[in-house]
Amino acid sequence: MRIVLAFLILLLAGAAQAESITLASTTSLDNSGLLGRILPLFTKASGIEVRVLAQGTGQALATAARGDADLVLVHDPEAEDAFIAAGHGISRVEIAWNDFIFVGPRSDVAHLAGSSDAVAALRKVAEAKAGFVSRGDKSGTDSLEKRLWREAGINPLGAPWYKDIGGGMGAALNVAAATDSITLTDRGTWLSFANRRDLAELVQGDARLINRYRVIELAPSRIKSGSPAAAHALATWFAGAQAQAAIGAYTVGGRALFNPGVKVIP
Amino acid sequence: MDEFLPIVLRSLAVSLSATFGATLIGLPLAAVLALGRWPGRQVVLVMVHGLLGLPPVVVGLVLYLLLSRSGPLGLLGLLYTPEAMIMAQTVLATPIIAALGHRAIEGRWLEFGRALQASGASRLAALPHLMRMARGGIATALLAGFGRTVSEVGAVLIVGGNIAGVTRTMTTTITLETGKGNFDLALALGLVLVGISISASTVVLIAGRDRA
Structure with a gap:
């Protein structure tokens, strides 16, 4: 029991050291290793420790709306609009972008390879009844997929070839790899994903597939730590020279995953 | 990922703390259930057994809603901390320790209770003897509680948030x-987890045999 108490004290001491803020972000930014690489630079410069909650965009925004985060970094324009309209967020700045791609088995029964039209691709998927894995978790990727289906004029819900797995990007890629299915993925998660098996990049290059990451500063009443200054410091840092250079310099297997680029969203 | 060892140690720290907390609540409850004959005892007994299969995700969800800043305990600021994970796992392990502990103590009470009372001991005075005699069963109860806590992922993922270096445990890392x-x-982490579980039961089995 003494050991237990010693453990507990160590644990609590470890948890309580520096000023810390909670960043609710998406799995794509965290699982790809980007945040783990660049955030230590911020901590070193500011002394503020950043705790990353890696959730889908829908869940990250819900977490922030409940007052359980200090800053949000997500990628779903429509959900962000609703979040800001509801008064939870006060400002939004784009800090990085890359793109989404359709990946699927090399056998490519729907003949998607080489195409760059995301909506036409989904029509072909439905026509060929090719296996398709959907996140189904209200993440940024999931919202985009649903928007593209709407644009294609197809409701795939309930179709036997459409698998709604209700899971993260990695889970969806695992299912797609195991069942020879097509799925929509952000490029960062795809490039850092280690279990691709027979999956290959099939569709890319559509303007609708651009993936923009935005930092949202929260209304003071929503900020968890009670330290708007620290949250503002991190938001400013993301858009600053050091973070932007680090985002551009981050590679996995020799390939850049994210493009830096700052744009204030009015 | 984080370094391997800190994750293993953090997991152990959280689960041992939770087992400790669950013992503080569950073991006295087990003794009261085994020795006492009081109104409502059957109800508590049924509840304790009913909660043996408490789903971790439900515990996680309820605790999340309680600890969230919008929730009634939000001011404590405990969401996404190791403390929140310890609370969740304590809730999960308490019924196990209470139910299995009750069974162990009651067995010895039925066996030796009359003899102890005949020698002039009150129920309260007989308790330390009973506990010593039932230590094998109690150790099993604590081990089962620990096994439950160290292996579950549903509750700690929700209330801990799987934050690197803070609330990331073996199961959430897996x-x-x-x-x-x-x-x-x-x-690799899975093997460590299984190894911990097997070593713990081996220790308890050996210790139990020596003292039986």
């Missing part, structure tokens, strides 16, 4: 690394 397709790492 979930995360599986999601990244890093099966080697996930499997």
Whole structure:
């Protein structure tokens, strides 16, 4: 029991050291290793420790709306609009972008390879009844997929070839790899994903597939730590020279995953 | 991922703390259930057994809603901390320790209770003797509680948030690394987890045999 108490004290001491803020972000930014690489630079410069909650965009925004985060970094324009309209967020700045791609088995029964039209691709998927894995978790990727289906004029819900797995990007890629299915993925998660098996990049290059990451500063009443200054410091840092250079310099297997680029969203 | 060892140690720290907390609540409850004959005892007994299969995700969800800043205990600021994970696992382990502990103590009470009372001991005075005689069963109860806490992922993922270096445990790391397709790492941690579980039961079995 003494050991237990010693453990507990160590644990609590470890948890309580520096000023810390909670960043609710998406799995794509965290699982790809980007945040783990660049955030230590911020901590070193500011002394503020950043705790990353890696959730889908829908869940990250819900977490922030409940007052359980200090800053949000997500990628779903429509959900962000609703979040800001509801008064939870006060400002939004784009800090990085890359793109989404359709990946699927090399056998490519729907003949998607080489195409760059995301909506036409989904029509072909439905026509060929090719296996398709959907996140189904209200993440940024999931919202985009649903928007593209709407644009294609197809409701795939309930179709036997459409698998709604209700899971993260990695889970969806695992299912797609195991069942020879097509799925929509952000490029960062795809490039850092280690279990691709027979999956290959099939569709890319559509303007609708651009993936923009935005930092949202929260209304003071929503900020968890009670330290708007620290949250503002991190938001400013993301858009600053050091973070932007680090985002551009981050590679996995020799390939850049994210493009830096700052744009204030009015 | 984080370093391997800190994750293992953090997991152990959280689960041992939770087992400790569950023992503080569950063991006295077990004794009261085994020795006492009071109104409502049957109801409590049924409840304790009913909660044996408490789903971790439900515990996680309820605790999340309580600890969230919008929730009634939000001011404590405990969401996404190791303390929140300890609370969740304590809730999960308490019924196990109470139910199995009750069974162990009651067995000895039925066996030796009359003899102890005949020698002039009150129920309260007989308790330390009973506990000593039932220590094998009590150790099993604590071990079962620990096993439940160290292996569950549903509750700690929700209330801990799987934050690197703060609330990332063995089970949440396995979930995360599986999601990244890093099966080697996930499997390695899985083996450590199984190893801990087997060593703990071995120790209890050996200790129980020596003292029986």
